Amino acid sequence: MKAEFIQALEEIEKEKGISKDIIFDALESALISGYKKNFGSSQNVEVEIDRTTGSVKVYSNKTIVEDVSDEFLEISLDEAKEIDSKYEVDDIVKIEITPKNFGRIAAQTSKQVVMQKIKEAEREVIYEEFVNRENEIVTGMIQRVSKNMVYIDLGKTEGVLPPSEQIENENYEQGGRIKVYILEVKKTTKGPQIILSRSHPGLVKRLFELEVPEIHDGVVDIYAISREAGSRTKLAVYSKDDNVDPVGACVGFKGSRVKAIVEELNGEKIDIVVWSKNVDEFISNSLSPSQVLKVEIDEREKSALVVVPDFQLSLAIGKEGQNARLAAKLTNWKIDIKSESQYKEEIGE
Structure with missing residues (x-):
């Protein structure tokens, strides 16, 4: 030496x-x-x-x-x-x-x-x-799949997509390019471990930020997201500019913006609703695409009774209760849905 x-x-x-x-x-x-x-x-x-x-x-x-x-x-x-x-x-x-x-x-x-x-x-x-990029989206290449763990090449290092963060029924083929959400970066004796996600609501949020300039620029804000990955997501948005329609901005011309996000998520349905300071209005919007006739709220219990037309009861509740469940998660209120005739019958009694 x-x-x-x-x-x-x-x-x-x-x-x-x-x-x-x-x-x-x-x-x-x-x-x-x-x-x-x-x-x-x-x-x-x-x-x-x-x-x-x-x-x-x-x-x-x-x-x-x-x-x-x-x-x-x-x-x-x-x-x-x-x-x-x-x-x-x-x-x-x-x-x-x-x-x-x-x-x-x-x-x-x-x-x-x-x-x-x-x-x-x-x-x-x-x-x-990577610790400074937590909660961001990155594009990587699927390197290998082993024991349900998907290993993704991120350039300088490798990230892991565990089963709990995967979308059910999504195929992860070696060599395929994929957008993933950086969930957590841990220090280990073998170097940094980067935990990735495809099922986190943050992935949808970041995709909208990439696709919608009004969100990226802060004109339109995402108030809340509720998601059942691979199936359906509800997004509550509002505009800081009265001249900008928040839902229209997110949907894009002929649905081009939301379509690009749906394609990235392999056909996951996305409902975009308007957030409102008025709780009853927000709850009503959250049950889209169903029409709502009346909302009765109980501030103390943080619960709401929602009345919908008879023919739209199943639409409001959704398949296996999904629409109602996502609306409750989005608004953070308990929601009880009744048809118009059920409501009138109860009032009569």
């Missing part, structure tokens, strides 16, 4: 952003382990690397005592005085014990330590990049 090694460390510092001192400290620790493994572990050794020349020296640290009981760890006062007359009992003496062939061990260890530090630095860079 001479001048070329120091020069190599300087290059690594520039390119990878790893401080030379970090590598030197790690290297000195690794060389102590290497020495003890090859030359005995009973000594209290210290390794010093010259930061300018790269030369390596091994020292044995011995405590000065009156009577030596362990020659590996202790030295007599008389012997110490021979080295330097100023030494006293309990002082520490550093004696160089660098083995002849220690340079070979140092060279091997250096390579391993440097490679390890480069790996760690690269992992840290990837972690910092």
Whole structure:
């Protein structure tokens, strides 16, 4: 380890952003382990690397005592005085014990330590990049599918799409390109773990931000989303500009904008409704496409009774109760739906 090694460390510092001192400290620790493994572990050794020349020296640290009981760890006062007359009992003496062939061990260890530090630095860079992109959309390539886990190539690293974040009945074929939502970035001993999602409501939100300029620019806002991935999503929007129709902006000319999102989600139905400060109006809108005749709200219970025309009861409730369930999630209110005739019958009773 001479001048070329120091020069190599300087290059690594520039390119990878790893401080030379970090590598030197790690290297000195690794060389102590290497020495003890090859030359005995009973000594209290210290390794010093010259930061300018790269030369390596091994020292044995011995405590000065009156009577030596362990020659590996202790030295007599008389012997110490021979080295330097100023030494006293309990002082520490550093004696160089660098083995002849220690340079070979140092060279091997250096390579391993440097490679390890480069790996760690690269992992840290990837972690910092992706942790700042949580809740964003990225496009990746499906690398492989193993035990229901889908591994996606994100360029610099790989992300994982676990079964809980997949859309039911969606096919994930190797080599296919896919848009995914970055749900969470974790630090692990093997590097950053990037958890992706296709089922999170945030994916729909980000797709609308990409597709609808009015949302991207902040003119139209998404108030709430309720989603049953792969089947149906409800989106509540409102406009900060009276001249802009929030639903029209999201749907686009001849439905072009919402159609592009539906295609990305493989045919998932999307209902776009207008959010209103008036709770009864918002609840009424949330049950779209059903028509609503009347909404009675109970503020204390945060529940609402909704009356719909007889012929639209099944539409308001939806298949297996889906429309009512998504409306309740969207508004955060309990919703009880009755047909007009059921309501009149109850009033009559």
